[in-house]
Amino acid sequence: MASATAYAARRLRRGWRSGELVVLALALAVAVSAVSAVNLFTERVRAALEAQTGEALGGDLLFRSRKPLPDTLVAPSSGVRSVDTASFATVVFAGEASVLASIKAVGEGYPLRGSLRIADEPFGPAREAAGIPPPGEAWADARLWQELRLQPGTAVQTGASELRVTRVLENEPDRGNGFADLAPRLMINAADLPATQLVGPGSRVEYVRLFAGPPAALAPLLEAEPPENVRRLRPQEARREIRNSLDRAGQFLDVAILAATLLACAAVALSARQYGEKLRDEIALLKTLGARQAFLGRALVAQLLLLGTVGSLLGAAVGYGVQAGIAALLTDLLQLSLPPAPLWPLLAAAALGLLMLLGFAAPPLLAARRTPPLRVFQRVETGSGGARAIWLAALATAAALLWLATGDPKMAMAVLGGSAAALLALAGLAWLLVLALSPLKRAVGMSWRFGLGNVARRRRATVAQVAALGLALMALLLVSVVREDLLVSWQEKLPENTPNQFLINIQSDQVEPLRRFFTERGHGEIELWPMARGRLVALNGAAVTADSFDDPETQRWINRDFNLSWGTALNEDNRIIEGEWWGESGAGQPWLSAEDYAIERLGLKLGDTMTLDFAGEAVTLTVTNFRTVGWDSFKPNFFLLTTPGALSDAVPKQWLSSFRLAPENRALLRELVAQFPNITVLDIEAMLQQVRGIVERIVTAVEFIFLFTLAAGLCVLLAAIEGTRAERVRETALLRALGARAGLIVRGLIAEYAVxxxxxxxxxxxxxxxxxxxxxxxxxxxxYGPRPLLWLIGTLLGACVVAVLGWISLRPTLNTPPKTVLQQA
Known part of the structure; x- marks a missing residue:
């Protein structure tokens, strides 16, 4: 083995000086630099976006409990800030009026992320608060102002304390977004909490401790086991619409990584194949001198490992520098404060580079060691022995690379399956083209005849080259398609007309008057959804309580009422994933549709029955289908749906609605509240803007990552074309020796690459x-639908890009003197 390694090192030095391995090393270095730069920049953007979602939680991390939080749960370093809040339900009085409200006591510094927004009157102009309510004062949301008929400075009684309401609380970053289980909010200063005498042994209080700081400083809090009966939450875990946006962002960023990985595979495979062809003469000569095939195999593997180490280290260094430059240029534009780049993506990229080299370069190189010694005396065309093994190795390597690059098996298999189909189609069409070129080349001019003749003469080489180039072009076009179609489609899922106002507690006899209210004021027709609230009491006939489940999250979920609606048509953001939707024919049937979160928590299967108690009226329904719900669409949605008529008239029902209201028309809400005092208005404009801002930042980040991937793809494509340089040198020298002019050779090469x-x-x-x-x-x-125009663009783009890059790459070979080919003959 030592002799094989020594020979590999000497061969590597000679090959490097003569330029034989430059192309393969360049392809590997560019591939690793592309993957490492994308991974590094992606990780920094992902971390920054996750940090900014702390605005949706009021901090970067929170701990929640029904008991006072232990004193041991403190900030792990001076760089971490913390603040406590306490929330509980109680009756608030204003004169003779009273209402059940949610009291929230907050400490100085709240919130740690995001901001409180207040107004001087309900539905008036909102502004950012400079702090929290001063001692002796309270801020109430518009619902509390509405239900208690408050005026600025009105005194409210909460427990043993009296506080003056001075501001309207428009938005608090960590407030939930349920539609029917949100009590009116009264926010007070934590210093006023003892005077209320409402908190004591047995009180149902939710204690929260918020933390904010750099990810590294928060790591001890994330790694340690939470205290007993304490729940730990991060922003993406607390808010479903935020979590969905981050998950979708990760998927788009993964597409960029997959594209870069595919480009790297194509470049390395093409370069390795060309290098393997060059090795055949040398291997044949070594065999005539007594070299054994096992020795040659060890030497080739050692050479690849040495080359891979150098190329991976060089690519990792370049990738780190490139991502640092991109981050410096884009930090202000992205409006993100990027954390320092971690080092593990560099190690991962280098490991992927070595795996790529062994999977795509080793098989064709090892196949070259089977070259017979006869090639020294007679330049015969040797078959690519073990072709099936080469393709299987490449397929297995590609699958491993894509899975390791993203960790998403579904996405990796989709891209790999499409790539494999593309390779087969490319190979088949290329072979048909080769067969069709023989008669065609006689009917065209000299330049085209030369170019088409080159394509037709090297059948196997043409098929391999078209397949590799096609895979590279597919990766580039995939990035373009995702950017122009999928990314834009996702961004348009939150259009400007997305509802920002929700109405709940609408009674059945108010449905038509409410419709007239909006129609008379020129707002147009509004859509209303029926709803009933029931408590789960049995599954498949067996009684259930919170104690029936071990998962704490499920226990909390079971302890509350389920919101159930009914209808014959699904919302556009609902999708059936198992079973069938009942449509118009389902009216009156005791059927149930469950959302996938309910499936996860309750372990439901099709055919299971759920018994719900609606204010003493028990109803048993059979699960007939499962759905996914786009909760980030900000439209009314429900975990459970049933058919019209499945609930009896005795079940209490109410309605809810959503609509879009321009800021200048907010006075309409005052009229609405005056005419329908019992209807509660939920203004989610601040929450909507929060999510839309996250989406816009994600889109900007992904766009720049895609641009970098495109640039890296062009470099890898050029490296792939460089792999044929040695062969072109021989051809050019031979043609010049036979008297061909440079112009004819140039046009022939361009024609060949254009085809x-x-x-x-x-x-x-x-x-x-x-x-x-x-x-x-x-x-x-x-x-998503077909885009036939892209087919034409792909054809023209492929012809132009490959022809131009081929000309740039091979232009120096046009000066090859004829004596070069004569000396090698």
Missing amino acids: LGALAGLVAAIAAQTVAWVLAEQVFRIP
Whole structure:
């Protein structure tokens, strides 16, 4: 083994000086730099976005308990801030009026992330608060002002304390977003809490401790086991719409990584194949001198490992520098404060580079060691022995690379399946093209005849080159399709007309008067959803309570009423994943549709029965289908749906509605409250803007990552074309020795690459759209249809890009003197 390694090192030095391994090293370095730069920048953006979602929680981390939090739960370092809040329900009095409200006592510094927004009157202009309510004062939300008929300075009684209400509380960052279980809010200073005498042994109080600080400083709090009966939450875990946005962002960023990985695979595979062809003459000569095949195999593997180590280290260094430059340029534009770059993505990228080299470069190189010694005396065309093993190794390596790059098996398999189909289509079409070129080349001019002749003469090489170029073009086009179609479609899921006002507690006899109210004021028709609230009491006939489940989250979920609606049509953001929707024919049937969160928590299966208690009226329903719900659409949605008529008239019912209201028309809400005092208005404009801001930042970040991936793809494509340089040198020298002019050679090379690029671009465009469609349907849940124009663009782009890059790469070979080929003959 030592002799093989020593020979590999000497061979590597000679090959490096003569330029034989430059292409392969360049391809590997560019590949690793692309993957490492994308991974590094992605991780920094992902961490920054997650940090900013702390605005939705009031901090970066919180601990919640029904008992006072232990004194041992403190900030782990001076760089971490903390603040306590306490929330509980109690009756608030204003004169003779009273209402059950949610009291929230907050300490100085609250909130740690985001801001409180207040106004001087309900539905008036809102502004950012400079602090928290001063001692002796309280801030009440619009619902409390509405139900208690408050005026600025009105005194309210809460427990043994009297406080003056001075501001309208418009928004608090860590408030939930349920539609029917939100009590009116009264926020007080924590210093006023003891005077209320409402908190004592046996009181139902929710204690929260918020923390904010750098991720590294918060790590001890995240790694340690929470105290008993204490729940730990991060922003993406607390708010479903925030979590969905972050998950979707991660999926888009993963597409960029997959594209970069595919580009790297294509470049390394093409370069390794060309290098393997060059090695055949040398291996044949070594065999005539007595070298054994096992020795040659060890030497080739050692050479690859040495080359891979150098290329991976160089690529990792370049990738780190590139991402640092991009971060410096884009930090202000992205409006993100990026954390320092971690080092583990560099190690991961280097490991992926070595795996890529062994999976895509080792098989064709090891196949070259089977070259017979006869090649020294007779330059015969040797078959690529073990071709099936080479393809299987490449497929297994590609699967491992894509899975390791993203950790998402579904997305990796979608991209890999599309790539494999594209490779087969590219290979098949390239082979058909080769067969069709023999008669065609006689009917065209000299330059095209030369170019088409090159394509037709090297059948196997042409098929391999078209497949590799097509895979690279497919990755580039996939990035473009995802950017222009899927990413824009996701961004448009929160259009400007997204509802920002919700109405709840609408009684059945108020439905038509409410419709007239909006119609008379020129607002147009509004949509209303029926709703009933029931408590789960039995599953499949067996009684259940919170103690029936071990999971604390499920226990909390079971302890509250379920919101159930009914209808014959699904909302656009609902999707059936198992079973069938009942439609119009389901009216009156005791059927139930469950959302996937309910499936996860309750372990439901199709055919299970759920018994719900609606204010003493028990109803048993059979689960007939499961749904996914786009909770980030900000439209009314329900965990449970049933059919019209499944609930008897004795079940208490109410209605809810949502609509979009422009800021200048907020006075309409005052009229609404005056005419329908019992209807509660929920203004979610601040929450909507919060999520829309996160989406916009994500889109900007993904766009720049895609641009970098495109640039890296062009570099890898150029490296792939560079792999044919040695062969072109021989051809050019031979043609010049036979008297061909430089202009004819240039036109012939451009014609050849234009044909290869057009074919690769056409199939790559179709494959990219196929992969995009699979991603849209199975991963992103976004509508997507065919874009035939992309096929034409792909064909023209492939022809132009490959021809231009081929000319740039091979232009120096045009000066090759004829004596070069004569000396090698």
